[in-house]
Amino acid sequence: MTEQFGVQVVHSYMRHVQDNAEECVRQVVARLKGGESEYELDNGEFIRVSVSVDRDERTAKIDFTGTAAKDPLNYNAPLAVCHAVVLYVFRSLIGAEIPLNEGCFRPLTIIAPKGSMIHAEYPSAVIAGNTEVSQLMCNALLQALGIMAGSQGTMNNFVWGNDDMQNYETICGGSGAGLNFNGCSAVQTHMTNTRSTDPEILEFRFPVRVEEISIRVGSGGNGKFTGGDGITRRLRFLEQMTVTTLCSNRRVPPRGLNGGKNGEIGREWIERQNGSVDKHNGNDKNELYPGDVFVMQTPSGGGFGTIN
Numbered sequence: 001m002t003e004q005f006g007v008q009v010v011h012s013y014m015r016h017v018q019d020n021a022e023e024c025v026r027q028v029v030a031r032l033k034g035g036e037s038e039y040e041l042d043n044g045e046f047i048r049v050s051v052s053v054d055r056d057e058r059t060a061k062i063d064f065t066g067t068a069a070k071d072p073l074n075y076n077a078p079l080a081v082c083h084a085v086v087l088y089v090f091r092s093l094i095g096a097e098i099p100l101n102e103g104c105f106r107p108l109t110i111i112a113p114k115g116s117m118i119h120a121e122y123p124s125a126v127i128a129g130n131t132e133v134s135q136l137m138c139n140a141l142l143q144a145l146g147i148m149a150g151s152q153g154t155m156n157n158f159v160w161g162n163d164d165m166q167n168y169e170t171i172c173g174g175s176g177a178g179l180n181f182n183g184c185s186a187v188q189t190h191m192t193n194t195r196s197t198d199p200e201i202l203e204f205r206f207p208v209r210v211e212e213i214s215i216r217v218g219s220g221g222n223g224k225f226t227g228g229d230g231i232t233r234r235l236r237f238l239e240q241m242t243v244t245t246l247c248s249n250r251r252v253p254p255r256g257l258n259g260g261k262n263g264e265i266g267r268e269w270i271e272r273q274n275g276s277v278d279k280h281n282g283n284d285k286n287e288l289y290p291g292d293v294f295v296m297q298t299p300s301g302g303g304f305g306t307i308n
Contacts, residue, residue, distance in 0.1 A: 018103030026058035026107045028093045034060070037144035039136055041068075042251040042282060043075065047118065047133075047140045062086055062141070063111040067118055076120035077129030077137070082112045085137045088190070093147070131155040131170070132248045134191040139176070143257055149176035149227055149302030150254030150263065151189035156298050157246035160288075162239065167206060170194050173298035174220050174228030174263055176254060183228030183301035185215050207238035216264070216297060221253075223260025223303025230266065230298035237288045243270075243280075249299040250282030260303030268296050 001010050036050035045068035052061045070076055087104055112119040118137060120126055135153045142148040152173030159168045170192050175183040188194060199210040212234040220227035247266060254263035268280040273291030280286055280294070288294060 017099060018101050021098055021101050021103030022106040024094045024096060024098055025090055025104050028090060029053055029060045029107055030055050030058045032060065032145060035144045035146055037140045039140035040252045041075065041136060042248055045071065045117065047136055049140050049144050051144050059107045059109070061109040061111065064116070064118055065111060065113055067113065067116045069116055070120055070124050071117050074125035074128045075133055076117045076124040076126045077133040078126055079112055079119045081129050081134050082118045082137065083110060085134050085141065086110055089138060089141050128246055131157055132246065135189065136248060138190045139254065143255065146258065148178040149221065149257040149260050149304045151175040151301050152230060152249060152299040153254050154248035154266065154299065155192050156266065156296065158296065159244045160241045162241050165206060169197065171233060171296060171298055172196065173230040173266065174300035176301040177223060177225035177227045177260060177304035179304065182226045183220055185220065185229035186231045187228065209236040209238065211236050211293065216300060219264045219300040221256045221261040221263045221301060221303035222307065223256055224305030224307055225303065227263045227301030227303045230264065230300040233296045234293055236291070236293045238290055240290065241288050242285060243288050243294055244285045245280065245282060247282035254299055254302045256302035257304050259306030263300035263302045266297055266299040270294055
């Protein structure tokens with residue numbers, strides 16, 4: 001491009017793209033009221049965020065002060081994930097096709113306390129940061145802005161395998177409702193857009209059988225606008241496998257907003273070949289043997305607004 005158009009022209013267009021993104025975000029900020037949110041995690045800790053808006057300057061301050069300190073396990077996120085969540089939320093409010101770029105940040109000030117679970121430092125474990133903490137931060141920020149009820153708030157990380165083969169999936173659930181729209185059912189929400197592997201492909205490549213993928217009809221939170229439903233997924237194993245899950249909203253349900261009801265929590269269990277049923281927690285590991293069925297029910301979205 002520089003050979004064809006010259007460095008000055010390329011730099012000029014780069015500045016234009018950033019200036020345009022900045023103006024788009026400022027237009028969004030000028031319409032916001034600000035607010036605050038306290039989002040509880042399954043471990044009892046909280047992500048806290050307040051948004052203050054200067055409509056004259058068309059700027060916003062996003063302050064995560066009060067968020068829990070470093071998690072002793074792996075529910076921590078590096079600062080880059082925190083910035084990515086803020087960028088995602090404000091970019092999603094623009095309503096126009098613009099490329100993501102640094103200009104989006106110019107009207108925004110982000111305060112993320114160093115050493116907290118959303119600004120983790122070495123040697124904090126951050127494996128849940130990009131999958132779980134990001135989702136929970138996104139729910140908290142959207143609720144602080146009064147935009148959208150809680151979505152499933154998790155990627156429902158589902159890992160299984162043995163010495164010969166391994167597979168990693170993220171499982172869909174319900175998205176939150178918002179002003180003038182219902183939540184979507186059986187979709188990936190916010191920080192992931194992966195899709196389920198076709199059952200035919202999964203069964204061809206692995207010794208498993210997909211016995212059910214169904215929508216949990218009616219599980220979404222009620223309200224003027226209804227949250228999206230989660231799903232039920234049954235997977236039968238034909239060989240011994242170790243199953244590991246990393247999931248959120250197994251104790252605390254996705255929150256409704258503006259009088260809307262909460263969505264339903266997710267849950268897992270194991271139906272053994274001998275007819276017994278074993279509990280499996282959201283963050284857990286278990287051995288499954290030939291004929292055992294692993295059942296996962298994913299969280300649903302919260303409702304928005306009261307029913308007149």
